[in-house]
Amino acid sequence: MTRSPKDPDRGASRPEPLGTLGRYAGPATLILSSLADGAKHGYALTKDIESFAGVRLAPGTLYEALSRLEGQGLIEAVESSDRRRPYRLTSAGAVALRAHLDAQRQVADLGLRRLAGNWGTA
Amino acid sequence: MSQVSEPTSRRVERLLRWYPVSWRSRYGDEFAALLTDDVAERPRSLRRTVDVAASGVVARLNMSGLTARTLDPGDQVRASLASLGCALAAFLVLGVAMWAQLAIGWQWSRPDTTGTSVGMVAMSATMLVFGILVVLAAVPIASEVIGRFVRRESRGLVRPTVLFLAGAVVLTTGARHFGNGWPGTGGHPWAHQGLVPGGVAAFAWASTLSVTSYWAHPGALLSFPAQELTWMAVSPVAMACLVVGSVKTVRRLDLPPRALAFERWLANLAVLAMTAFLIGSIFWLVDGGPGPRNLFHAGAIDLVGLVVMAGALIVSHQAVFRARNADLTAVGR
Numbered sequence: 001m002t003r004s005p006k007d008p009d010r011g012a013s014r015p016e017p018l019g020t021l022g023r024y025a026g027p028a029t030l031i032l033s034s035l036a037d038g039a040k041h042g043y044a045l046t047k048d049i050e051s052f053a054g055v056r057l058a059p060g061t062l063y064e065a066l067s068r069l070e071g072q073g074l075i076e077a078v079e080s081s082d083r084r085r086p087y088r089l090t091s092a093g094a095v096a097l098r099a100h101l102d103a104q105r106q107v108a109d110l111g112l113r114r115l116a117g118n119w120g121t122a
Numbered sequence: 123m124s125q126v127s128e129p130t131s132r133r134v135e136r137l138l139r140w141y142p143v144s145w146r147s148r149y150g151d152e153f154a155a156l157l158t159d160d161v162a163e164r165p166r167s168l169r170r171t172v173d174v175a176a177s178g179v180v181a182r183l184n185m186s187g188l189t190a191r192t193l194d195p196g197d198q199v200r201a202s203l204a205s206l207g208c209a210l211a212a213f214l215v216l217g218v219a220m221w222a223q224l225a226i227g228w229q230w231s232r233p234d235t236t237g238t239s240v241g242m243v244a245m246s247a248t249m250l251v252f253g254i255l256v257v258l259a260a261v262p263i264a265s266e267v268i269g270r271f272v273r274r275e276s277r278g279l280v281r282p283t284v285l286f287l288a289g290a291v292v293l294t295t296g297a298r299h300f301g302n303g304w305p306g307t308g309g310h311p312w313a314h315q316g317l318v319p320g321g322v323a324a325f326a327w328a329s330t331l332s333v334t335s336y337w338a339h340p341g342a343l344l345s346f347p348a349q350e351l352t353w354m355a356v357s358p359v360a361m362a363c364l365v366v367g368s369v370k371t372v373r374r375l376d377l378p379p380r381a382l383a384f385e386r387w388l389a390n391l392a393v394l395a396m397t398a399f400l401i402g403s404i405f406w407l408v409d410g411g412p413g414p415r416n417l418f419h420a421g422a423i424d425l426v427g428l429v430v431m432a433g434a435l436i437v438s439h440q441a442v443f444r445a446r447n448a449d450l451t452a453v454g455r
Contacts, residue, residue: 041155042152042153042156042159043155043160058173060174060178061173061177063177064177082155083154085151085152
């Protein structure tokens with residue numbers, strides 16, 4: 001695919017923190033979006049993500065993403081007497097999620113505009 | 123939380139074993155709670171088992187300092203050096219076995235082909251470099267370990283040190299014993315008829331006696347003297363003790379940043395030496411000449427060895443690359 005240098009949609013900024021997660025960027029976005037409305041433990045995260053995205057994150061994938069996000073300071077563990085330790089979004093995590101979702105929205109808007117221009121509303 | 127049944131508990135325990143100890147000590151409890159809930163909802167799931175196994179392997183690779191996942195700079199260098207140590211050990215066991223056969227062959231007669239002679243000279247020079255690098259790498263580590271023992275701060279170091287020393291004593295004593303029995307040198311370390319002193323060649327040959335294609339021919343193996351067969355079984359265990367002891371020591375030792383930087387520099391040289399050795403052995407494999415009476419003929423086991431050594435070189439390169447990226451100025455802040 002070639003793009004015109006004058007394409008006004010070029011150069012949408014890419015968020016750094018989630019972009020560096022490689023194949024875990026997808027699960028990371030789902031986890032951060034889930035934590036955006038409050039702290040949750042692993043199983044609650046799995047159920048919440050399944051309900052709003054229709055995707056069930058397997059336990060290994062979920063914890064790999066959680067440990068990476070915690071390492072980047074985007075989420076933090078909450079003290080708990082239960083074995084099910086909850087996690088919550090940090091302010092850096094909220095900034096990273098907003099930037100990532102804004103960029104995703106730009107891509108979605110661009111795709112929808114191009115579809116409407118070339119394929120109509122069908 | 124409701125009472126967990128015995129089979130569920132066992133299944134969760136088995137799944138957790140995929141992860142390294144350090145990961146389990148941080149996430150083990152909460153991950154076990156998640157797995158328990160998941161197993162209660164879906165008692166059997168191949169997808170879950172495969173996912174946990176794959177994530178566990180990834181966690182182990184992360185902890186070994188071989189992936190893009192960044193650890194604390196000191197940990198990163200220690201983990202990468204430990205991984206390099208394992209890969210280098212595998213490389214050297216096969217390399218020494220290969221080189222010792224050729225060095226012993228040269229005790230009897232010079233190779234007929236230029237390629238083999240060039241390859242052997244390169245491999246022998248590289249072996250000398252490996253020896254120097256190992257000694258240089260051992261000095262800061264040994265002095266730090268001795269210092270810890272003197273200051274009575276040896277917690278966590280006793281077991282790896284004992285393992286290392288036990289492996290070293292068994293390997294050295296056994297290889298000396300069997301090397302002395304080899305007729306080419308009469309046990310004299312400087313009986314010099316070939317490219318390298320006969321005693322050195324015999325010692326190298328005896329220490330890697332277990333690296334042989336005879337394992338694929340049990341009938342022929344049974345005709346070996348019982349003492350030799352015992353040594354072929356014991357020497358790999360001694361080597362494993364030596365490697366595990368030294369690797370665990372490196373992982374557990376808080377070397378100062380300057381010493382870590384020095385070890386990292388040596389690691390770079392080790393990778394260069396491995397590359398040179400591999401090139402030398404390729405010269406020999408290509409130009410070794412036909413078998414079976416030719417002392418320098420390369421067999422199937424040598425080809426397999428070369429492939430494994432190439433794999434070890436790739437792992438070592440990756441380990442050095444990861445160690446190089448760690449910012450040691452941040453260590454100890």
